[in-house]
Amino acid sequence: MSWRRPALMLLAALGGGAMALPAQSGVRLTPMANGVGVATSVDPIPGGGALTEVRVVQPVVMGLVSAAGGRLQGTLTLNFEGLTIPGGELTPAGWGEGFVDRRHPHTTVHELILGTPDLLGTADRGTRLGLLVGKGFVPFGTDDPMVRPFLRYPVNHHFAQVLERAVVIGQIERGPLTVEGALFNGDEPERPSSWPLLRLPDGQWRFGDSRALRVTVRPLTGLELQGSRASVLSPEHRPAAGGRAEKSSASLRWKDAPSWGERYLMAEWARTSELEGTFVFHSVLVEGSVRRQAWSVGYRFESTDRPEEERLVDPFRSLRPHLENSILGIGRWTLHTARVARELADPDQPFRVTPFVEATLGKVRKLDAGIFDPIGLYGRSTVRQLSVGVVVGWGMRHHRMGRYGVLATTHDQHHDH
Amino acid sequence: MPRALRLALLVLLTAGCGTDPVTTQPQVFVTLVAGNNQTGPVGTALTPFKIRVRDEVGTAIVGRTVRWNPVLGGGTISPGEGVTDANGEATATLTLGAGAGPNSARATVTGGTPEIIFTATATAVVANPTPLLVAAVPVPPTYGHHDTFVRDGLAFVCAWNAGVYIYDVGNGIRGGSPNNPVLVSNLITNTNGVAGGAQVHNAWWFHNPVTSQKKYLFIGQEGPGTVGSASAGDIHIVDVSNLAAPVEVGFISVPGAGAHNFWMDEARQILYAAYYNGGVIAVDVSGTLTGNMSSRITAQVKPGGNSNTYIWGVTLAGGRLYVSDMVSGFWVLDPLTLATLGGGGNVPTQFVSDLTIGGTTAYTGGWGTRAGVRGNTIKVWNVATTTPALVNELVIENATTISDVALTPGNVALVATAEGGAGAGLYVYSLADPRAPLLKGSVAVTGGLHTGEIAVINGRTYVFTAKNPGAGNTPELRIYDITGALTP
Numbered sequence: 052m053s054w055r056r057p058a059l060m061l062l063a064a065l066g067g068g069a070m071a072l073p074a075q076s077g078v079r080l081t082p083m084a085n086g087v088g089v090a091t092s093v094d095p096i097p098g099g100g101a102l103t104e105v106r107v108v109q110p111v112v113m114g115l116v117s118a119a120g121g122r123l124q125g126t127l128t129l130n131f132e133g134l135t136i137p138g139g140e141l142t143p144a145g146w147g148e149g150f151v152d153r154r155h156p157h158t159t160v161h162e163l164i165l166g167t168p169d170l171l172g173t174a175d176r177g178t179r180l181g182l183l184v185g186k187g188f189v190p191f192g193t194d195d196p197m198v199r200p201f202l203r204y205p206v207n208h209h210f211a212q213v214l215e216r217a218v219v220i221g222q223i224e225r226g227p228l229t230v231e232g233a234l235f236n237g238d239e240p241e242r243p244s245s246w247p248l249l250r251l252p253d254g255q256w257r258f259g260d261s262r263a264l265r266v267t268v269r270p271l272t273g274l275e276l277q278g279s280r281a282s283v284l285s286p287e288h289r290p291a292a293g294g295r296a297e298k299s300s301a302s303l304r305w306k307d308a309p310s311w312g313e314r315y316l317m318a319e320w321a322r323t324s325e326l327e328g329t330f331v332f333h334s335v336l337v338e339g340s341v342r343r344q345a346w347s348v349g350y351r352f353e354s355t356d357r358p359e360e361e362r363l364v365d366p367f368r369s370l371r372p373h374l375e376n377s378i379l380g381i382g383r384w385t386l387h388t389a390r391v392a393r394e395l396a397d398p399d400q401p402f403r404v405t406p407f408v409e410a411t412l413g414k415v416r417k418l419d420a421g422i423f424d425p426i427g428l429y430g431r432s433t434v435r436q437l438s439v440g441v442v443v444g445w446g447m448r449h450h451r452m453g454r455y456g457v458l459a460t461t462h463d464q465h466h467d468h
Numbered sequence: 469m470p471r472a473l474r475l476a477l478l479v480l481l482t483a484g485c486g487t488d489p490v491t492t493q494p495q496v497f498v499t500l501v502a503g504n505n506q507t508g509p510v511g512t513a514l515t516p517f518k519i520r521v522r523d524e525v526g527t528a529i530v531g532r533t534v535r536w537n538p539v540l541g542g543g544t545i546s547p548g549e550g551v552t553d554a555n556g557e558a559t560a561t562l563t564l565g566a567g568a569g570p571n572s573a574r575a576t577v578t579g580g581t582p583e584i585i586f587t588a589t590a591t592a593v594v595a596n597p598t599p600l601l602v603a604a605v606p607v608p609p610t611y612g613h614h615d616t617f618v619r620d621g622l623a624f625v626c627a628w629n630a631g632v633y634i635y636d637v638g639n640g641i642r643g644g645s646p647n648n649p650v651l652v653s654n655l656i657t658n659t660n661g662v663a664g665g666a667q668v669h670n671a672w673w674f675h676n677p678v679t680s681q682k683k684y685l686f687i688g689q690e691g692p693g694t695v696g697s698a699s700a701g702d703i704h705i706v707d708v709s710n711l712a713a714p715v716e717v718g719f720i721s722v723p724g725a726g727a728h729n730f731w732m733d734e735a736r737q738i739l740y741a742a743y744y745n746g747g748v749i750a751v752d753v754s755g756t757l758t759g760n761m762s763s764r765i766t767a768q769v770k771p772g773g774n775s776n777t778y779i780w781g782v783t784l785a786g787g788r789l790y791v792s793d794m795v796s797g798f799w800v801l802d803p804l805t806l807a808t809l810g811g812g813g814n815v816p817t818q819f820v821s822d823l824t825i826g827g828t829t830a831y832t833g834g835w836g837t838r839a840g841v842r843g844n845t846i847k848v849w850n851v852a853t854t855t856p857a858l859v860n861e862l863v864i865e866n867a868t869t870i871s872d873v874a875l876t877p878g879n880v881a882l883v884a885t886a887e888g889g890a891g892a893g894l895y896v897y898s899l900a901d902p903r904a905p906l907l908k909g910s911v912a913v914t915g916g917l918h919t920g921e922i923a924v925i926n927g928r929t930y931v932f933t934a935k936n937p938g939a940g941n942t943p944e945l946r947i948y949d950i951t952g953a954l955t956p
Contacts, residue, residue, distance in 0.1 A: 098840055292610040292629055294664055294692075327663040329692045329700075361695075361836050364866055364889030372937050374611055374918065375628075376664045376692035377699075379836075420697035420775060422795065422819065427839035 077120050083113040083401075083447045087202060089440030091141045097152055097366035099430035107135040109197050111161065113447070115459075122172070124459060126164040126187065128452070132156035133243025139367065140204075143434045144384040144415065146357055147209040148239055148287075149371035154204045158215050158240045162187040166220070168456040181222030181231075181456030186247060188453030189213035190220055190231035190265040191281040192300040193319050195452040200315060200340040200347070202409050202438055206355035206384050207334035210321040211300055213281055214453065215240050217247035217258050224457040229267040231458075237261040237284035237291065241371065248289055257291060260284040267458065273307040288373050294326035312342040313398075315349075326376055332356040340390070342398065351388040356381050359423035380421025386413030386434075392442075401446040411436040495524040496532070496580035501557065503586060510566055510590045512927050516559040517545075517586045519575050521552045528556030533578045536560040541571030541590060552577075564590040596952035597909030599894050599931065602647045605635070605945040612943030613934035614690070615670035615729070618923035622711070623649060623932055624673060624685065625945050629665040631656030632687055634711055637932075637947070638925040641711065646923075646930045646947050655714045657704040660721070662691040667701060672730040673708065674753065678737060683709050684757055686739060688727040695819075695836075696778050696795055699744035701726030705757045718758045720765065722746040729781040729822070731789075733803060738766075740789060740803070742779040747771065748791055750806060769806040772796025780835075785825035788854065792823040798832050798847075800854045810854035817841045822872045826879035828852040829859075829902040833870030833884065842868045844891070846884055848903055859903050866891030872919040875899075876929055880954050881908065883931055885917035892916030894933060896953040909953040914938050917946070929954055 087108050094101035110132065116125035132140075139145075139153030148155040166183030173179060188195065192211040196204045205211070218235040236247045236257045249258040265279035278301045285293030302319035316339040323332045333356050340349030359379045360369040392407035414433045415425045425432045451458075503517035517536075521529045532552045536545045542565030552558045562573050568590050575584040607613040610629035617624040621639030626632055634652040636644030644650030657666045669690035675682050685708045691700030705718035725746025732739050737754035747770035751761070770777035771793060778794040789803040791811075797820060799811040818841055821833035830851045834843025844867040848860035864870060868888030875882055882897040882905050893912040897905035915938030920931045928951045935944040 288611065290609040292665075326692045329663050330694075361888075362868070364842070364868055364891075366837070370888075372609070372611070374614070374936060375669075375690060376667070377690075377695055379695050380697075381694075419694055421694040422696035422778075422836075422838070424839065428837075 077118055079117040081115040081117075081446065083115070083445055083450060084111065085197075085442070085444040085447045086110040087440050087442050089202060089438050091436065091438040093141045093143050094435050095429040095431060096141075096143075097362065097428055102141060104141050106140060108132065108140050108202075110135055111197070111447075113162075113450070121460065122167050122169055124164075124166055124168060124183070124456065126162050126185075126455065126459075128160075128162035128187075130157040130159060130161040130243075133159050137243070141436075142204055143411070143436050144206045144355075144357060144386065144413070145204055145208070146206070146369075148241070149369055151360065151362060151367055151369050153367045154208070156243050158243050158245055160186060160246075161215065162452070164455050166456055168222075168460050178223065178225045179457050181220070181224070183220040183222075183455045184218070186215065186217055187455070189216055189218050189235050189263045189281065190222075190233050191263040191279045191298065192265075192321065193277065193302045193304070193317065194454070198447065198450055198452045199317070199338070200349045201338065201351055201388055201390055202407065202440065203351075203388055203411060203436070205336055205351070205353050206357055206386065207319075207321050207336060207353065209239075209286075210298065210323045210332060210334050210355065211319060211336070212453070213263065213283060213298070215245075215247070216261075217249060220455060222456045222458070227269045229269075229457055231263075231265045231267070233263045234259045235261050235263070237286050238289040239286045241289060251290060255291075260291065273305055275304040277302045277304070287371070290372075293373060294329075294376065297324045298322070312344060312347075313340075314342075315340045329376075330358060330378065330381070332358065332381065342394075345394040345398070347390075347392045347394070349390040349392075352386075353388070354383065354385045356383050356418060359421070378421065380423030381418040382415045382423055382425060383418050384413060384415050386411050398448070401448075403442060403444040403448055405442040405444075407438075407440060407442065409438045496529060496577060497522050497524065498575070498577045498580040498582060498584055500584045500586070505587055507589045507591060508564055510564055510568055510592060513561050513563045514588055516561045517573065517575065518557055518559045519577070519584050521556045521558070521577050521580055528552070528554070530554055530556060532556075532580065534558040535576045537574050537576070538562065539572040539574050539585065541565040541569060541588075542567060543571050543573070543590075545573045562586065562588060564588060568592040597896070599896060599909055599911045599948035599950045599953060601911070601946060602930070602949050603649055603945075603947040604935070605649055607633070607943045607945055609937050609942050610665075612937045613918065613945055614668070615688075615919045616921040616932040616934060616945065617671040617673055618921050618932050619673050619675070620682075621925060622652070622673070623923075623945070624671040626668045626670055626687070627943075628667055628669070629656070630654075630668075631666055632668050632671055632685070632706070632714075634708070634714070635945070637923075646925055646928070646949070649945070649947070653712050653714055655706060655716065657687055657689065657706065657716050658719070660689070660702045660704075660719060662689060662700050662702065662726075664692050667691055669701075669727070670729055672732055672739070674732060674739070675734060676737060677735055678754070683707055684753065685714065686730060686753075688730060688741070690728060691726045693726055693744060697745060697775075698724075699726035699746070699778075703727050703739075703741060703751075705761065718761050720751055721760070721762045722749060722765070722768070728779065731782045731784050733784055738803075740782045740784065742782050742791070743768075744778050745770075746779075747777050748779055748782055748789070748801065748806060750803075767806040769801065769808070771799045771801065771808050771812055780820060781822050783823055783825050786827075788851075790823055790825055790830060790851070792820045792832050794819045794821070794835060798823065798830070798849065798856050800851065800856065811856045814856060814858065815847065818843050818845060818847075821870055824873045824875050824882070825851065826875045826899070826902060830856060831873045831875075831882055833873045835869045835871070837868060842888075843870060844868060844886065844888070846870055846873060846882075846905075848905065850903070860905075862897070862905060864891050864895060867916075869916075871917070874920055874922045874931075876922055876950070876954060877924055881950070883920050883922060883950065885920040885933060887916030887918065887936065894920060894931060894948060896950050900956070909950070911948070913946070915941060
């Protein structure tokens, strides 16, 4: 292939949305991009008091490539949060990857997946086999929060999604039923530049030490039921000294697009058991949104248990890597989030400018007799968050990040809008 | 009369005057064998001097008295007097005087010649208060290195799921030294069904004065827990009769609780163990230990009560058992009954960590953050009575935890390790006034030091520390020479 073809693809991409090269090439590139400028105010923060920050969050550039009549797929997502929020995003109750009450930045190479949704060319017989390999989302749980209606990442992000892993995914789809299985590395990233650890210094494989199974049923257009299990070895300790996390997820998702706008509803339950049941964390989340013409409103309820960990001098950081297997207790965070937004551009077009206001009210209570003390830590047990910002994007409005292969060719994916 | 005849008569007459014939002692020859012309820092003990005593035909003279005397430099020599051994040899050790310059000592053998003069040179010690890193030994990153127990020149490095590593750091069995630790053996203890693995946290090598055995090594397993309310993990008993091939032979278990730090009353053959929410236990470890030894627990106490006890450490000193409870404070117990004598409820603003006792002064560390207050304070206590009285506080800035405190022999210095921020590292305080420690030296360590164990080896004072893993760094056994920080 000469230099002309990629240049043509790039020019066409810049020209707008999904594009197709000449028919004989069968290559199709869908560029997408997103970013949110936001001012977030939180009260209280650890240590008491309030804090307001202005940040650019979720800055991503994506490219979805389809070739050979859709038989080959590629996904590349670059995430620049390592540059824009190296210290994390103010997110009360958020946690993971050494951040607490802040959402951690994602890795720069967020997704790099190649594969096929139709390995045997059996689509015409009603059954498809998909095979994918690369770095990205594990077939477990629900959609990534970045592509859901709310800015705020839910507390259950590390219970309901498994991402940024080296993964091999096998899929089988027949009718409304899709079954996915995956092998991957258990370790989560340590920093934005992290790559999955494939093998330990002693030669033991990290890749393949963890596995997942997800069953998705779509009995009606727009309705999706999901159940999944994952067994993840030592996610928070890269050299694999930690215990195994047994994760379960079940969800119902409904989305449709009547003539006047769009409706979305999702309800999920997630459970993670660590160290052979020593610690068990539950989460229930229900969220919905309605868009009528340019205006949209949304509401999320979440009740999620969080492991409360020892913090460093920076109260937004916890100790990584771990030194031991103890925690300070479990806090149950119950949060209500409401959002109002207005589309400044035609929602049916790829370009998007969406100012929004999002507010969260909630509380925390301790579930056990550990030394975690929300009053001592925050000064009170209630929390408030207010975010005002604008989403600027190209082509990501309907994208469901982390759904590959046979699930990437279904109704509400990018290929079809 | 011819001259020759007169001379012969004179000899006969002289001989007939009753004088005994002349007899001679066998000659005793003394030679210098080893140890001459050494150089060392002032106040240090040199490699022993050695002389050899033989007769004129070279036969070793056994049992001949040798006197040793310092001559120059103000040093001391030991022994002052000895006898030659089966090889006709005798040795003595010169400890150099306090001033820099020439030193000498004399060996005098009864009836022997010549006197032997040994010479040596004492060099001035450059007072370097900064702990000097002399060795860094990587530890497998299975969470890392927790506690270290050092005795008889052996370091027992407790490395979580990688087990316990035994290093020769001056014992001699592998030629190791603090500057060059040499691995003797490694053992991963059983999990005993505790989630998370072996989780080897701490150790105590029991020297039994009753049996003169050095057979058992006690290992604490720190299983998963919820700080303040729940814990797990057993005490594992390891037979180290053969240090090259240690074997686990037994265990001690407390239902619903997990082990942390130990102390021993070796004369009474009693092991004291901090057991977090299980309180403090006393275990009879006399005789043979094998299998489940939980029935040997002779006493157990939760000084703060059932829901307010989470014991970090225990220390026996001056006939009392001192206890640090993360949640209920600093306690004094009766070591025989574990009955509470005093203390408790005295550190409401901090989670208490380690403790160490010197005479009538005690020192406790802090852990994490309690009600917004970091655990970066060393509290100094007057323990002249059984009610500890807080007399001073030392703050280590930019840290959250003082994970370990320890005293050098003679209570010359207080050593602390810190974690949790840019202030993490090793701190050495002078105890010229035990109630008002003064910082003499410190070294920052990225990621922090989890523990510090003091040992004196060949006259120098070392701290065996556990360096935490950090971003891209493996955990390490780090050995610091703090001798320079101990000079007045």
